[in-house]
Each structure stands twice: as structure tokens, then as C-alpha cells.
Amino acid sequence: MQRWKINLAVLMFGSFLVMAGMTMIIPFLSLYLKQDLGLTDEHEIGVWAGLIFAANFVTSFLFQPVWGKLSDRYGRKMMLLRSGFGMAVVMVLMGFAAAPWHLLVLRMMNGIIAGFQPAAVSLVAATTPKERSGFAMGTLQSGGIAGSIMGPFFGGLLADSIGFRPIFYITGTLLFLASIVSWILVKENFDKQAAANRPQVGVIKGFRELMTIRQMPVLLSVTFLIQFAMLSPMALIPLYVERLHGTTDNLAFYSGFVGSVTGLSNMISSPILGRLSDRIGSKRILLVSLVGAAVMLLPQAFVGSVGQLLVCRFLQGCFMGGLIPTVNSLIRQCTPDGKESRSFSFNSSALALGNMVGPIVGGALSGFIGIEGLFLVSAALLMLTSVWASRALRAARLADR
Known part of the structure; x- marks a missing residue:
């Protein structure tokens, strides 16, 4: 199999695991705040849930360009692994949250670290022949979409059977596995010397x-x-x-x-x-x-x-x-x-x-x-x-x- 096809297959599977893990918490976020973190007022729960949900997008919006710059400087695979392993740690820590603000801070940290999907898109784009880029981008997205479909479904089932906190540990494990698989199987021909010789801009x-x-x-x-x-x-x-x-x-x-x-x-x-x-x-x-x-x-x-x-x-x-x-x-x-x-x-x-x-x-x-x-x-x-x-x-x- 051609190298770009191997990369695409591995990163599609990795995207599935990442998105499944990231969306597992969606069905029970407000219940987690109520039953495990001690909130009782419905308005307060709604406010905290909205802030916690949006926090990830706010910091991700701000920091994605920074990681993009470093990716062009040090390689896409390195940024892929940085994001995957980093999000795995943060997700496990969410299971130990004792107050709503803990969860808010960790969601902000997750947005800062996040970038597995953009790095995967960039790596696939860089290693795929341009005449096959449409097929590659569509296939990669299908893996992420499949994960986002199955994540809430499995999250809802697991919440009823094992409780909320263990789901964060399972999610962290899925992110860790996706990163390990990518580390072993994804290859990138990245010329660090040529990248270092390019003019560096902010x-x-x-x-x-x-x-x-x-x-x-x-x-x-x-x-x-x-x-x-x-x-x-x-x-x-x-x-x-x-x-x-x-x-x-x-x-x-x-x-x-x-x-x-x-x-x-x-x-x-x-x-x-x-x-x-x-x-x-x-x-x-x-x-x-x-x-x-x-x-x-x-x-x-x-x-x-x-x-x-x-x-x-x-x-x-x-x-x-x-x-x-x-x-x-x-x-x-x-x-x-x-x-x-x-x-x-x-x-x-x-x-x-x-x-x-x-x-x-x-x-x-x-x-x-x-x-x-x-x-x-x-x-x-x-x-x-x-x-x-x-x-x-x-x-x-x-x-x-």
C-alpha cells in the first residue's frame, strides 16, 4: 500500500477515536455538574454548562494559528502527537474535577492543547497527491464524523452503567491509544533543515x-x-x-x-x-x-x-x-x-x-x-x-x- 494511503487509514481511525472520546461527555455534562459537582439551581447549571462548553472553542480559536506555525517549523506529526497525548492527560484530569471551575479551566486547557484533527488534515494534505486530495479529505472527515456519531451514544450508555467520572478515564485512554497508533504507523517525510532555513515569521x-x-x-x-x-x-x-x-x-x-x-x-x-x-x-x-x-x-x-x-x-x-x-x-x-x-x-x-x-x-x-x-x-x-x-x-x- 502506498504511504499516503497508510497515513490516511491510520489517521481516519485516529480521528474516529478522538472524536468519539471528545463527544462522549456531551450527553451528561449538565448531569455531571448536578450530581457530581454539587450544583442544584437549574439556572446556575445552565450558565456553567454553557461556559464550560464554549471554553474549549474560545481557546482553540486563539491558539490554533500558533500550533500551525510550529507545525510548519517542526513537523505535522510532532504536533499531532503533542495534541493527542496532551488531550489524553487533560481528559483524565476532568474525571478528578471537584468544582465547576476545575472543569472550566481544564476545558480551556483542552482548547489550548487541541489540534489532533487540524494536524491530521495537514499531514494527510501534505502526503497525498494533489489529484487525490478530495478523496483523502472526504475519507478523513468520515472517520471523525463516525466518531462524533458513536461518541454520544456510547457516552449515554456508559453513564447509566458505570457513572460519569469513569467516562473521562475511558476518553483519555482512547485519545492515548489514537496517539500511540499514530506514533507507530504514521510516517512523514519532513525536512527539518529546510524548514529551519525558511524565514520565520510571527x-x-x-x-x-x-x-x-x-x-x-x-x-x-x-x-x-x-x-x-x-x-x-x-x-x-x-x-x-x-x-x-x-x-x-x-x-x-x-x-x-x-x-x-x-x-x-x-x-x-x-x-x-x-x-x-x-x-x-x-x-x-x-x-x-x-x-x-x-x-x-x-x-x-x-x-x-x-x-x-x-x-x-x-x-x-x-x-x-x-x-x-x-x-x-x-x-x-x-x-x-x-x-x-x-x-x-x-x-x-x-x-x-x-x-x-x-x-x-x-x-x-x-x-x-x-x-x-x-x-x-x-x-x-x-x-x-x-x-x-x-x-x-x-x-x-x-x-x-
């Missing part, structure tokens, strides 16, 4: 240099807008399911099913769309996926049953599989050799910013327009993004010529 200057690449501001903005539009209604979907279902019987099951079905179709479609993008072009797949995701958001505002919502969410996930992987593929195509890690790190910061801002703005707007309005606003935003991205990428290509 994060801000490096960002300015990348912004001179005409496609880069467009692609970073598209990543932010995608995450913003997709996550703005996400926190309110359980309440929407409750209204459609009409009863509390099996409500948790249906809410979880609606949340995971998008990831399931995303996982299936990502490698297929990635392979297709290698044949007809990443830009075409990106634009079709943006329009398709927008169209599938529209009927979600008018569904009359949970079954109808499930169908719409599944189809939406099929188009979502062509979004972030194609953006990553386009970034790889337009980034000069030696600066891939920095480019992907800034893209990760844009993604983290969308993850952070989307739910906050969505929650604020929902009081005025409801979740139905959020679906419509998100659809309009993705449609406008497709028009703007098409024109901006075409203009950048013509300017380069």
Missing part, C-alpha cells in the same frame, strides 16, 4: 502573508459561514422534536436520532463527494453542496412530524459531506508548499469561531423568530454564501491568470 505576519493568496480570505470566510449557519439552530432541535413528537415518551431517543442522522449521511457522502471532486473539481462540489444544504434546510421549518424532519436532516447531511472537505482540498491547492499547516490552522480557527458564535446568535434570535425562523435564516445564509463564493473564487482565479 502569527500575525504569517496571517497577512496568507491573506495575499486571493482564494484564502474567501475559503476562511466560507468555513466560518458554514459552521455558523449549521450550528445556529442546533441547540434548539430537541425542543423542536418535543413539539413535533407531542409526548415525552422516548423523547431522548428521538432527539438523539435526529441529531445523529445528519452525521450518518455526512459520513457516507464525504468520501463519495471527495472522490467526485477529484474528477470534476472541488469548487463545483462546494457550490452544489452549499445550495443543496440550503435547500434541505427550508422544509425543516415546515415539517409536521419527526419522521419528516429525519428525512430532511438525512438529506441535508448528504450535502454537508461536501462542504468542509472541499474547502480543505481547495486550501491545499492554493497554499504554497511549507505553509500548509499554517493555512489549515487558520481554517480551524474559523471553524471554531463558527462553532462558538453560531449557537449564541441562534439562541438570541430564536426569541424573536423561533427555530423555524432559524432554519430559514440559515438556508438564506448558505444560499448567499454559495453566490458570493462562486463569484469570489472566479475573480481570484482570473486575477491569478
Whole structure:
């Protein structure tokens, strides 16, 4: 097997373990605060849960460019292992938290250390032939999506059987195993001497240099807008399911099913769309996926049953599989050799910013327009993004010529 294929297979498996471990705690975070960390007031629990959840994205947004710079200087594999082993330690420590602020600080530390996924994307991009980058990015994402689907499911099951704290220890172990497997099997031909001889620039200057690449501001903005539009209604979907279902019987099951079905179709479609993008072009797949995701958001505002919502969410996930992987593929195509890690790190910061801002703005707007309005606003935003991205990428290509 070719080396790039071995790297891709190992890092896809590693991404699965990392995302499964990271999402295991989602189903019981508020219960952990209530039952193990002593909070009793529901408002207080909600405030702490929101802060703890967002803390990871805030510090990740700030520190990803730093790790990207060091990755171009010292190698992607080193940053991959730094993140994997570091997050394993932090996750185990979360199981020993005795107060909410302990968990908040540890989540902030996790965001600082985090970077396994961006490092994996950068390493795969650097070792994969450019004509196969679409397939590689889609396949890598499918592993992470599969982990994010299975993580909450297993987390919920384990919480009922063994309690909350042991799940943090299991998560840390999964992260440690992913790092060990990557350490042994992933190979990178990184010329440290050539990297050391390149002019070293700071994060801000490096960002300015990348912004001179005409496609880069467009692609970073598209990543932010995608995450913003997709996550703005996400926190309110359980309440929407409750209204459609009409009863509390099996409500948790249906809410979880609606949340995971998008990831399931995303996982299936990502490698297929990635392979297709290698044949007809990443830009075409990106634009079709943006329009398709927008169209599938529209009927979600008018569904009359949970079954109808499930169908719409599944189809939406099929188009979502062509979004972030194609953006990553386009970034790889337009980034000069030696600066891939920095480019992907800034893209990760844009993604983290969308993850952070989307739910906050969505929650604020929902009081005025409801979740139905959020679906419509998100659809309009993705449609406008497709028009703007098409024109901006075409203009950048013509300017380069």
C-alpha cells in the first residue's frame, strides 16, 4: 500500500477515536455538574454548562494559528502527537474535577492543547497527491464524523452503567491509544533543515502573508459561514422534536436520532463527494453542496412530524459531506508548499469561531423568530454564501491568470 494511503487509514481511525472520546461527555455534562459537582439551581447549571462548553472553542480559536506555525517549523506529526497525548492527560484530569471551575479551566486547557484533527488534515494534505486530495479529505472527515456519531451514544450508555467520572478515564485512554497508533504507523517525510532555513515569521505576519493568496480570505470566510449557519439552530432541535413528537415518551431517543442522522449521511457522502471532486473539481462540489444544504434546510421549518424532519436532516447531511472537505482540498491547492499547516490552522480557527458564535446568535434570535425562523435564516445564509463564493473564487482565479 502506498504511504499516503497508510497515513490516511491510520489517521481516519485516529480521528474516529478522538472524536468519539471528545463527544462522549456531551450527553451528561449538565448531569455531571448536578450530581457530581454539587450544583442544584437549574439556572446556575445552565450558565456553567454553557461556559464550560464554549471554553474549549474560545481557546482553540486563539491558539490554533500558533500550533500551525510550529507545525510548519517542526513537523505535522510532532504536533499531532503533542495534541493527542496532551488531550489524553487533560481528559483524565476532568474525571478528578471537584468544582465547576476545575472543569472550566481544564476545558480551556483542552482548547489550548487541541489540534489532533487540524494536524491530521495537514499531514494527510501534505502526503497525498494533489489529484487525490478530495478523496483523502472526504475519507478523513468520515472517520471523525463516525466518531462524533458513536461518541454520544456510547457516552449515554456508559453513564447509566458505570457513572460519569469513569467516562473521562475511558476518553483519555482512547485519545492515548489514537496517539500511540499514530506514533507507530504514521510516517512523514519532513525536512527539518529546510524548514529551519525558511524565514520565520510571527502569527500575525504569517496571517497577512496568507491573506495575499486571493482564494484564502474567501475559503476562511466560507468555513466560518458554514459552521455558523449549521450550528445556529442546533441547540434548539430537541425542543423542536418535543413539539413535533407531542409526548415525552422516548423523547431522548428521538432527539438523539435526529441529531445523529445528519452525521450518518455526512459520513457516507464525504468520501463519495471527495472522490467526485477529484474528477470534476472541488469548487463545483462546494457550490452544489452549499445550495443543496440550503435547500434541505427550508422544509425543516415546515415539517409536521419527526419522521419528516429525519428525512430532511438525512438529506441535508448528504450535502454537508461536501462542504468542509472541499474547502480543505481547495486550501491545499492554493497554499504554497511549507505553509500548509499554517493555512489549515487558520481554517480551524474559523471553524471554531463558527462553532462558538453560531449557537449564541441562534439562541438570541430564536426569541424573536423561533427555530423555524432559524432554519430559514440559515438556508438564506448558505444560499448567499454559495453566490458570493462562486463569484469570489472566479475573480481570484482570473486575477491569478
